[in-house]
Amino acid sequence: MNEDKIIKGFDPIIMKRLVSYLKPYRMQTIVASAALIVLILSELLVPVIIQYSIDNHILAETVSVSGLRTDSIMLMILLAGGLAASFVQVYLMSVAGQGIMKTLRVELLEHTAGQSLAFLGGTPVGSLVTRITNDVETISELFSTVIMTLIKNLLVMAGVIGVLFYLNVNLGLVTLLTLPPAMIITLIFRGRARTAYRRVREKISAVNSFLSEHISGMKVVQVFAREAAVQALFDRRNSELLTADFSEMYVFAVFRPLISFLSTFSLAAVIYFGAGLNTRGTVTLGVLIAFLDLVRKFFRPLQQISEQFTIMQSAIAGGERVFDLLDTEDRIPDCGGACTDLDSDAGIDLCFDDVRFSYKDGEPVLRGVSFEVAAGETIAIVGYTGSGKTTIANLAARFWDADEGRILFAGLDSRKLPLALLRRTVQAVQQDVFLFSGTIRDNIALGRDFSDEQLLAAAETSCLKPVLDRLDTGLDHELSEGGTNLSGGQRQLIAFTRVIAHDPPVLILDEATASIDTETEKLIQAGLHNLLRDRTAIVIAHRLSTIRDADRILVLGSGRIIESGTHTELLELKGFYSNLYNLQFGLSAD
Ligand SMILES: Nc1ncnc2c1ncn2[C@@H]1O[C@H](COP(=O)(O)OP(=O)(O)OP(=O)(O)O)[C@@H](O)[C@H]1O
Ligand SMILES: [Mg+2]
Structure with missing residues (x-):
C-alpha cells in the first residue's frame, strides 16, 4: 500500500x-x-x-x-x-x-x-x-x-x-x-x-x-x-x-x-x-x-x-x-446458499483427492496429496519441519484454497459448501494458541452463548477443570494480552475446551511443540483423548503418545504421502517413519 x-x-x-x-x-x-x-x-x-x-x-x-x-x-x-x-x-x-x-x-x-x-x-x-x-x-x-x-x-x-x-x-x-x-x-x-x-x-x-x-x-x-x-x-x-x-x-x-x-x-x-x-x-x-x-x-x-x-x-x-x-477484495470465495447442517449423526468423513498447492508460484509445497479419514477416525500426520503439515491443516479448514485437486467432506467438495457451514463443521486448534485479553469464559465462548454448566462440562472433558479449580475466580479469571499469565500447557487446555464447547464434527489439531511440565502433560494427554473421541480428526502430531494413539499415521515427505499405516506397521517397514521416529524420540525401532 x-x-x-x-x-x-x-x-x-x-x-x-x-x-x-x-x-x-x-x-x-x-x-x-x-x-x-x-x-x-x-x-x-x-x-x-x-x-x-x-x-x-x-x-x-x-x-x-x-x-x-x-x-x-x-x-x-x-x-x-x-x-x-x-x-x-x-x-x-x-x-x-x-x-x-x-x-x-x-x-x-x-x-x-x-x-x-x-x-x-x-x-x-x-x-x-x-x-x-x-x-x-x-x-x-x-x-x-x-x-x-x-x-x-x-x-x-x-x-x-x-x-x-x-x-x-x-x-x-x-x-x-x-x-x-x-x-x-x-x-x-x-x-x-x-x-x-x-x-x-x-x-x-x-x-x-x-x-x-x-x-x-x-x-x-x-x-x-x-x-x-x-x-x-x-x-x-x-x-x-x-x-x-x-x-x-x-x-x-x-x-x-x-x-x-x-x-x-x-x-x-x-x-x-x-x-x-x-x-x-x-x-x-x-x-x-x-x-x-x-x-x-x-x-x-x-x-x-x-x-x-x-x-x-x-x-x-x-x-x-x-x-x-x-x-482490496481478497476473500476465500463463498458459494453462499442455504446453510443446512451436514448430516453429522454418523460423523463426517474427509477426503483429500490429489491436492496440489504452493504459496508461491513455482515452489510447490504439496504435490498431489491423497488420503481419506473415515468418520470418527483419528489420523496423525508426521514429517520433517517445513514438509507441509500445517499447510494440510490450512487447506482442510479452507484458510487457503488448493490449486488443484479436491477436499471433500461427507463426499461434498468443500468449495461448494457455504463458508459458514464449513467453519462450523471443521475447526482447527493452531500450533500457537491465541488468547485474547478478557476472562477464560470469554476465550472459550468466543461470543457464543453458553451456560456455566455447559462451560464447566466442557472444561471437565478437556481436563481444564483442575486448572480452573486452582484459580480463585475460575472461569472469570482475567487473562492478560495473549494469555501470558498462563503457562503454555494451560493455554493448550483452554484451546481444547473451546473446541469441545463448540463441538465441531471434524477437528484439525496442529499440536504444540512447546515442552510442558509433566503434570500438565498428563492433563493434556487425557484432555486430548477426550477431545478426539467421536470426532473425525487430523492431528499433526509431535508427541509420541498422540502418534501412537492415532488410528492411522500418514508420513509426509517431498509434498506427498510416502508411508501410511499404524505405528507398529510403519516401524516394521523400517522406512522413513522408523528413521524419523528414531531421530525424534531417540528410541531404537526394536
Ligand atoms: N504463509 C506462507 N507463505 C509462504 N510460504 C509458506 C507459508 N507458510 C508456510 N510456507 C512454506 O511452506 C512450507 C511448508 O510449511 P508448513 O508450515 O506447512 O510446514 P510444517 O510441516 O507445518 O512445519 P513444522 O513442523 O515446522 O510446523 C515451508 O517450506 C514454508 O516455508
Ligand atoms: Mg507446522
Missing part, C-alpha cells in the same frame, strides 16, 4: 468519495453552513457598523445618543449571533466528524476481518492499524474543523476585500499593495511547510514502528543483552524526529512573523495614506478605523490557510489509503 504518500495533491475523486460520508449528516451540514454564513456576516458587518456609527452619530453636528444606542444594540446582537453561530457550527461538524470516524473504523474492521489469511499474512499489522487509527483520525479532522474553517477563511478574505472597496476604493488599493508579496510568501511557505510536515510524519512513523517491533521483541533483546544497541538505534531515530520537528518549527517561525510584518506594514500604510486622504476630506475617520479592523481580519486567515491546506492534503492521502484497503 502507498505508505509513503503522506501528502497528496487535490484529488477530486477521493474528495468526492470522502464527502459522500457526510450524507447521513446532511441536516447538520446544512445548519452548520448557515451558521457559517451568519459568522462571516457578523465578522464583516461589525467594522461597517462602527464606521457608520462614528461618521453619522459621533462626528455629526450633534452627537445622536439614540443613534448610538441603536448601534450598540446592533453590535451586541451581531457579536452574540456570531458567538452562537460559531458554537453551533463547531459542535455540529464535530458530531459529524466523530460519527464519520466511527463509521469508517467499523467499515474498515469489518472489511479486513473478511479477507483471506493470504492477504492478512502479507500485510504488515502496523499498516492496517495505522489505516484504522491515524488515517481515519486525519479524515475526521478534515470534516470537524478543516473544511469549514478553510471555507470561512477564504470567504472572509474575499469579503474583506469587497468591504474595503465598498468603503473606499483608493484606500482599498493601498491596503492591497501588500497582497502580492503576501501571496508569494504564502506560496513559498506552503512548499516548505509541506516538505517539513511530510518529514515529521515519516519520522514519527519510523519511531512508532521501531517502538512497537522492539517492545514486542524485548524478550529477544534481553536474552541477547542487546539493550544498549537498541537504545542507540532508537536514539538515532529520535534525533531524526527532533531535527524534523525543529525544521518544521523553523518554517513556521519565519512565516508567521513575516505575515505579521506585512499586516503591520499594511496598517501603517492605511494610517499614512488614510490620514492624508482624511485631511483632504475624501476619507472619513469612521472609514479609517474600519479599515484598521479589516486589515487585521484579512491577514489572520492568511496565516492559517496554508496549514489547513496541508491538513486537507494529508487527509486526502489518508483517504486514498483507506479506500485502497476498502477496495
Whole structure:
C-alpha cells in the first residue's frame, strides 16, 4: 500500500468519495453552513457598523445618543449571533466528524476481518492499524474543523476585500499593495511547510514502528543483552524526529512573523495614506478605523490557510489509503446458499483427492496429496519441519484454497459448501494458541452463548477443570494480552475446551511443540483423548503418545504421502517413519 504518500495533491475523486460520508449528516451540514454564513456576516458587518456609527452619530453636528444606542444594540446582537453561530457550527461538524470516524473504523474492521489469511499474512499489522487509527483520525479532522474553517477563511478574505472597496476604493488599493508579496510568501511557505510536515510524519512513523517491533521483541533483546544497541538505534531515530520537528518549527517561525510584518506594514500604510486622504476630506475617520479592523481580519486567515491546506492534503492521502484497503477484495470465495447442517449423526468423513498447492508460484509445497479419514477416525500426520503439515491443516479448514485437486467432506467438495457451514463443521486448534485479553469464559465462548454448566462440562472433558479449580475466580479469571499469565500447557487446555464447547464434527489439531511440565502433560494427554473421541480428526502430531494413539499415521515427505499405516506397521517397514521416529524420540525401532 502507498505508505509513503503522506501528502497528496487535490484529488477530486477521493474528495468526492470522502464527502459522500457526510450524507447521513446532511441536516447538520446544512445548519452548520448557515451558521457559517451568519459568522462571516457578523465578522464583516461589525467594522461597517462602527464606521457608520462614528461618521453619522459621533462626528455629526450633534452627537445622536439614540443613534448610538441603536448601534450598540446592533453590535451586541451581531457579536452574540456570531458567538452562537460559531458554537453551533463547531459542535455540529464535530458530531459529524466523530460519527464519520466511527463509521469508517467499523467499515474498515469489518472489511479486513473478511479477507483471506493470504492477504492478512502479507500485510504488515502496523499498516492496517495505522489505516484504522491515524488515517481515519486525519479524515475526521478534515470534516470537524478543516473544511469549514478553510471555507470561512477564504470567504472572509474575499469579503474583506469587497468591504474595503465598498468603503473606499483608493484606500482599498493601498491596503492591497501588500497582497502580492503576501501571496508569494504564502506560496513559498506552503512548499516548505509541506516538505517539513511530510518529514515529521515519516519520522514519527519510523519511531512508532521501531517502538512497537522492539517492545514486542524485548524478550529477544534481553536474552541477547542487546539493550544498549537498541537504545542507540532508537536514539538515532529520535534525533531524526527532533531535527524534523525543529525544521518544521523553523518554517513556521519565519512565516508567521513575516505575515505579521506585512499586516503591520499594511496598517501603517492605511494610517499614512488614510490620514492624508482624511485631511483632504475624501476619507472619513469612521472609514479609517474600519479599515484598521479589516486589515487585521484579512491577514489572520492568511496565516492559517496554508496549514489547513496541508491538513486537507494529508487527509486526502489518508483517504486514498483507506479506500485502497476498502477496495482490496481478497476473500476465500463463498458459494453462499442455504446453510443446512451436514448430516453429522454418523460423523463426517474427509477426503483429500490429489491436492496440489504452493504459496508461491513455482515452489510447490504439496504435490498431489491423497488420503481419506473415515468418520470418527483419528489420523496423525508426521514429517520433517517445513514438509507441509500445517499447510494440510490450512487447506482442510479452507484458510487457503488448493490449486488443484479436491477436499471433500461427507463426499461434498468443500468449495461448494457455504463458508459458514464449513467453519462450523471443521475447526482447527493452531500450533500457537491465541488468547485474547478478557476472562477464560470469554476465550472459550468466543461470543457464543453458553451456560456455566455447559462451560464447566466442557472444561471437565478437556481436563481444564483442575486448572480452573486452582484459580480463585475460575472461569472469570482475567487473562492478560495473549494469555501470558498462563503457562503454555494451560493455554493448550483452554484451546481444547473451546473446541469441545463448540463441538465441531471434524477437528484439525496442529499440536504444540512447546515442552510442558509433566503434570500438565498428563492433563493434556487425557484432555486430548477426550477431545478426539467421536470426532473425525487430523492431528499433526509431535508427541509420541498422540502418534501412537492415532488410528492411522500418514508420513509426509517431498509434498506427498510416502508411508501410511499404524505405528507398529510403519516401524516394521523400517522406512522413513522408523528413521524419523528414531531421530525424534531417540528410541531404537526394536
Ligand atoms: N504463509 C506462507 N507463505 C509462504 N510460504 C509458506 C507459508 N507458510 C508456510 N510456507 C512454506 O511452506 C512450507 C511448508 O510449511 P508448513 O508450515 O506447512 O510446514 P510444517 O510441516 O507445518 O512445519 P513444522 O513442523 O515446522 O510446523 C515451508 O517450506 C514454508 O516455508
Ligand atoms: Mg507446522
